[in-house]
Amino acid sequence: MKTYDFSQQYINKIEQEVALSTNNVQVHYGKSHAIFDASLSFPRFQITSLIGASGSGKSTYLRCLNRMNDKIAQVDGEIIYRNTDINSKKINVYEVRRHIGMVFQRPNPFAKSIKENIQFALKNNGINDKNELQKRLETSLKDAALWDEVKDDLDKSALALSGGQQQRLCIARSIAMHPDILLLDEPASALDPISTSKIEETLKLLSKNYTIIIVTHNMQQASRISDYTAFFHMGHVIEYNKTKNIFTAPEIKATEDYISGDFG
Amino acid sequence: MNAKKSDKIATGIIYGLVGIVVAILISLLGYILYNGVPDVNWHFLTSEAQSFSAGGGVRDQLFNSLYLLVLALIISLPIALGAGIYLSEYAKDNWVNDVIRTSIEVLSSLPSVVVGLFGYLLLVIQLNLGFSIMAGAIALTFFNLPLLTRNIEESLSSVPDLQREAGTSLGLSGWKTITKIILPMALPGILTGLILCSGRIFGEAAALIYTAGQSAPSVDYANWNPFTETSFLNPMRPAETLAVHIWKVNTESVTPDASVISSASSAVLIIVILIFNLGARYLGNKLFKKMTAAK
Amino acid sequence: MDDIQTRLQKSSRATRQDYFGKVICYSCIGLIILLVACILYFIASKGLATFTQNGVKFWNFLTQSDWKPGDVDKYGNPQVGALPMIVTSFSVTILAALLATPFAIGAAIFMTEIANKKGAKFLQPVIELLVGIPSVVYGFIGLSLIVPFIRGIFGGTGFGILSGTLVLFVMVLPTITSLSVDSLKSVPMHYRQASLALGATRWQTIYKVILKAAAPGLLTAVIFGMARAFGEALAVQMVIGNAVLMPKNLISPASTLTSKLTTEIGNTVMGTLPNNALWSLALVLLFMSLLFNLIVRFIGRRGNIKNER
Structure with missing residues (x-):
């Protein structure tokens, strides 16, 4: 693998309303430094892809955004959501995760x-109204394009669903909480092409109402569905721009090499 | 000697060893069941023990064993659950938890007679419980806690982390995730372990001789008030269990039909433990199937 | 500040639940640790009282063979010599382990390497059941089968170290077997495949590859068996004869630490020397149990280092 100059960085300014942003996020696993100074802003109601080779830190970075790394790693820097630094110790992490959901x-x-899969977390968050629970069950499954397939089997075990259906159920489970932001960590990598395209369609539709940040190792997927793309390499954000620009006219050599399949 | 020949000889020796082991095991079980089962009848299970004449039963001992088992589980299960959850979910890899794990190992490997003597010292003498079911149940708890804790820890740890992430990513508290998502998934394993522990408790004698005592005063099975002296539920009365009974009639008593009583009691013990064992297998499998069923 | 912003900074039901859960779990584990500390403290303080309060010399306790805690010898020293019990305890333990190990390992090899699925499937539950058989049942069998058998062959009473050894042999056999099976099963499959592919016979594979790789685990299994034998009370007490004499041979009545404890502790008065002396025996038991634990840990650590290389 070639070595690149990490001081070379191109980060496009987001002109739209920003849903979430990070300032100088650093991640350490024990002594090893996994993320260096990641500063990105994610536009509201858009899909942003995080791409890069495996081990580039894209998943680690994503997991910081709703504090899923709390127990595993040391995360420094600021993560700004609604003018609040949610990476601070004083923040109620459970609230953070209610507003920033995640699919694995x-x-x-x-x-x-x-049914329980969708409603369990809702009930535990104090939603007890039967009508409301039913409404959320229905809309979330519809939004995740799963309703037609399961509407007669709501009481069956979720484990009986196919892999693709299970993943859409997980998406439905997240959006039933009515989050602001949805984080997805390679949600289609374990699925077949048909399920993958269904999930992609679902995400496209969801982006009308949700800010979506998705990690993917599949560059076609990134170019198909996302509005913005960030390229990660060895723990550094190398380039962040509109997806179109990244894939047609990358500013940095490393990005270009990765896009054209030189490594990764 | 060439390799092929030594292979044959070694295999022969292993077959021989296994043959002997199997013979011992089968004759052991066979002896107990063959000698004991014919004497196990309704009269034996439902009549009082006799000290000086033949024809006594084990009604009280059998009840005491079961009652002690239930009490011991009621005390030990919540503590073991808490401790098991701590070890699998909260304990980080550091020296404090190393000490904790070592202590639990030490506790689990203590001879049961030492546990019994400690129970005698602390419960019977210091806390003045006397020889009583209460003291016996607590002593059994001491003896049972480390095994049950480890079993619960292992069952919880075998639930994939993905489930924990699913719970926390929905904004559920760690506690809710553990109790409502992880624990139900670990239930088959926990239940199997619990039943196997019950078998151990049921047959334990050394820890009970000086805590629950060696006498079975006659009690009134119609008196349901545990706070009265004669009630069968009274936890402050001494209680000889089935296992202690076997030991007692063989070492200290003058009962004329001691060997009949012991072989029948041994058969009852073995059968109960056999039921526990098979039950654990069956229930574990069934629950596991139910959890992962396609329906 | 909007609603969500305030909620992000305030504690919620979830925070309180987590706090609640932590308090519960930490108290449970604390209780267990307290229990272990209490056991160690109580038994140590009681057991040491013989030496600190009653002035028995520790060395005499370990090396003298007269156990009459109520009496004094001609120099006025209490006669608290635990050597006969210590010797008997070690004899039955070591003999039982020596006897059981080849059978147990043979059976374990059979179950993991030789038998087809049916054979292993039959043996496994039987062994597991036998691990769970209460010790009094073993004692009863010893009393009604082994003791008369020994009496018939060697004469005498039939009670003694030999009977104790045989009972313990049967008791620890399933324990050692089932732990050995676990350790043989943990040897990775590719070890076997690699060895067989090199043209080794099955026995060469077992002897040179599998047993070597599983050695620490097998040793641990034997130590666990010994720990169980050493601490076993009732089964041994029923067949050993319970005479505090220096064992002269394998078929004369003797007494182990545990058997002495079970028979005597109820017949002595708390706080007196005869009672304290018994607690000293319990302390020896406790110490041995800790020692077995330490050995197992040591073997485990060595095994880990070996596997990492």
Whole structure:
């Protein structure tokens, strides 16, 4: 692998309303430094892709955004959401995660019924109104394009669904909480092409109402669905721009090499 | 000697060893069941023990064993759950937890007679509980806690981290995630371990001789008030269990039919433990299937 | 500040739940640690009282063979010599382990390397069941089968170290076997495949590759068996004869630490020398149990280092 000059960086300013931004985020796993000075802003109601080779730190960075790294790593720097630094010790992390949801690489539905999967967290967050629960169940499954497939089997175990269905259920479970932002960590990497394209369609639709940040190792996917793209390499953000620009006219040599398949 | 020949000889020796082991195991089980089962009948299970004449039963001992088992589980399960959750979910890798794990190992490897003597010292003498079911149940808890804790820890740790992430990413507290998502998934393993621990408790005698005592005063099975002296539920009365009974009639008593009583009691013990063992397997499998069922 | 902003900075039900859960779990683990500390403290303080309060010399306790805690010898020293019990305890433990180990390891090899699935499937639950058989049942079998058998062959009473050894042998056999099976199973499959692919026979593979790789685990299994044998009370007490004499041979009545404890502790008065002396025996048991633990840890650590290389 070639070595690149990490001081070379191109980060485009976001002109729109910003939903979430980070300032100089650093991540350490024990003594190893995993993320260096990541400063990015994510535009509201847009899809942003984080791309890069495996080990580039894109997933680690994503997991910082709703404090999922709390127990595993040391995260420094600021993460600004609604004018508040949510990376501060004083912040209520459970509230953070209610507003910034996450979907993981491998589908992880609970070993409960489909209905319970959606409603369990809602009930625990104090939503007890039957009508409201039913409404959220229906809309979230519809939004995740799963309603038609499961509407007759809501009491069946979620584990009986196919991998692609399980992943859409996980998306539905997240959006049932009515978050502002949805983080997705390679949500389609364990799925077949048909399920993948369904998930992509779903995300496209969701971006009308949600700010979406997605980690992907699939560059076609990034170029198909996202409005903005950030390229990570060895823990550094190398380039961040409109997706169109990244894929057609990258500013940095490393990005160009990665896009053209020189490494990764 | 060439390699092929030594391979054959070694295999032969191993077969021989296994043959002997199997013979011992089978004759052991066979002896107990063959000698004991014919004497196990309704009369034996439901009549009082006799000290000086033949024909006594084990009604009280059997009840005491079960009652002690239930009490010991009621005391030990919540503590073991808390401790197991701590070890699998909260404990970080540092020297404090190293000490904690070592202490639990030490506790689990203590001879049961030492645990019993400690129970005698602390509960019977210092806390003045006397020889009583209470003292016995607490002593059994001491003896049972480390095993149950480790079993719960292992069952919890075997639940994939993905489930924990799913819970926390929805803004659930760690506690809710553990109790409502992780614990139900670990239940088959926990239950299997619990039943196996029950078998151990049921057959334990050394820890009970000086805590629950060696006498079974006659009690009134119609008196449901545990705070009265004669109630069968009274936790402050001494209680000889089935296992202690076997030991007692063989070492200290003058009962004429001691060997009949012991072989029948041994058969009852073995059968109960067999049921626990099979039950643990069956229930574990069934729950596991239910959790992962396609329906 | 909007609503969400305030909520981000305030504690919520979830925070309180977490706090609540932590308090519960930390108290439970604390309780267990307290219990262990209490056991160690109580038994140590009671057991040491013989030496600190009653003036028995520690060295005499370990090396003299007269156990009459109520009496004094002609120099006025209490006669608290635990050597016969210590010797008997070690004899039955070591003999039982020596006897059980080849059978246990043979059976474990059979179950993991030789038997087809059916054979292993049959043996596994039987062994597990036997691990769970209460010790009084083993004692009863010893009393009704082994003791008369020994009496018939060697004469005498039939009670003694030999009977104790045989009972313990049967008791620890399933323990050592099932732990050995675990350790043989943990040897990775590719070790076997690699060895067989090189043309080694099955026995060469077992002997030179598998047993070597599993050695620390097998040793641990044997130590666990010994710990169980050393601490076993009732089964041994029922067949050993319970005479505090220096064992002259394997078939004369003797007494182990545990058997002495079970028979005597109820017959002595708290706080007197005869009682304290018994607690000293318990302390020896406790110490040995800690020692077995230490050995297991040591083996575990050595094993880990070996595997990492």
